Amino acid sequence: xxxxxxxxxxxxxxxxxxxxxxxxxxxxxxxxxxxxxxxxxxxxxxxxxxxxxxxxxxxxxxxxxxxxxxxxxxxxxxxxxxxxxxxxxxxxxxxxxxxxxxxxxxxxxxxxxx
Amino acid sequence: xxxxxxxxxxxxxxxxxxxxxxxxxxxxxxxxxxxxxxxxxxxxxxxxxxxxxxxxxxxxxxxxxxxxxxxxxxxxxxxxxxxxxxxxxxxxxxxxxxxxxxxxxxxxxxxx
Numbered sequence: 001x002x003x004x005x006x007x008x009x010x011x012x013x014x015x016x017x018x019x020x021x022x023x024x025x026x027x028x029x030x031x032x033x034x035x036x037x038x039x040x041x042x043x044x045x046x047x048x049x050x051x052x053x054x055x056x057x058x059x060x061x062x063x064x065x066x067x068x069x070x071x072x073x074x075x076x077x078x079x080x081x082x083x084x085x086x087x088x089x090x091x092x093x094x095x096x097x098x099x100x101x102x103x104x105x106x107x108x109x110x111x112x113x114x
Numbered sequence: 115x116x117x118x119x120x121x122x123x124x125x126x127x128x129x130x131x132x133x134x135x136x137x138x139x140x141x142x143x144x145x146x147x148x149x150x151x152x153x154x155x156x157x158x159x160x161x162x163x164x165x166x167x168x169x170x171x172x173x174x175x176x177x178x179x180x181x182x183x184x185x186x187x188x189x190x191x192x193x194x195x196x197x198x199x200x201x202x203x204x205x206x207x208x209x210x211x212x213x214x215x216x217x218x219x220x221x222x223x224x225x226x
Contacts, residue, residue: 004157033214040122042218043158043203050212058213090157092214099146099207100165103214105157 002027004106006091012112013081021076021109023091029104031097032074033058034066036087037108043090049074050097081113117141120204120217128225133194135220137187137204144206147180147187152201152219161202162189194224 004025013019025032033048035058045058049068063085065077074093078085089109094101118139127133137147145166150158164171164180164187171178177190191198201219208215 035216040218043205043216045213045215048212056212059211088155092157097212099144099209100163102148102160102163103150103158105159108155108157110155 002104004091004093004104006089006106006109008109009107010110012114014114015082016080019078019081019111021078021089021091021111023074023076023106024072025074025091025093025104026072027093027095027104028071029093029095030071031095031101032068032091032093033103034064034074034076035090035092036060036085037090038087046076046089048097081111083113085111086113087111118204118206118215118217120202120220122218122220124221124223126223126225127194129195131194133191133198133222133224135189135202135222137189137217139185139187139206142206142208143182143185144208146206147178148205148207148214149176149178149187149189150203150205150216152203154201158203191222194222196224196226198222199224 030051034046035043047066049055091106092103149161152158179188201221203219205216
């Protein structure tokens, strides 16, 4: 089944404890991105990747890191999480970067930073 | 900066009626607009894409219009069903920023 998977789905952590949210897609997509979703603010892009080893900042990159060493994986790293990073996170992918390609979203990761 | 706005108030309609959701955008002229459905706690799911020269696009009970003069897209669900209850998001890809910009979504509630 074609899909985007994320792990973990739920995470409660404490301020400053490094964490990684994994994202994997099995559709051989080139373009991948991370979003956070907050009430009243909608979905905001954190980082995106056009292809392996090519990443760039989105609208809200502060406090996050990403890497794209393999085409299928695009982990999101929070080196020192803070409470303002409590949010619902989505990974997404599309065949290529294009305004007419649909985005496939993962199931989401609900992160709480205490 | 470019902005995309959707009515933040929930839309409540009776089963069988047509639901109409609005998406307005400013400071940008996208060539394509996308519509997604999102159920609570789940990732958005792509529904339709409309190009600027298409004016109208249909898929089963869904219809999307794109008015570049008004900078507006309308999303219609005809013969609505309780299963259509969800949040609907519009989005466009800003090719300069290489980012998909989303509206905050409109929650639709279809009453049986």
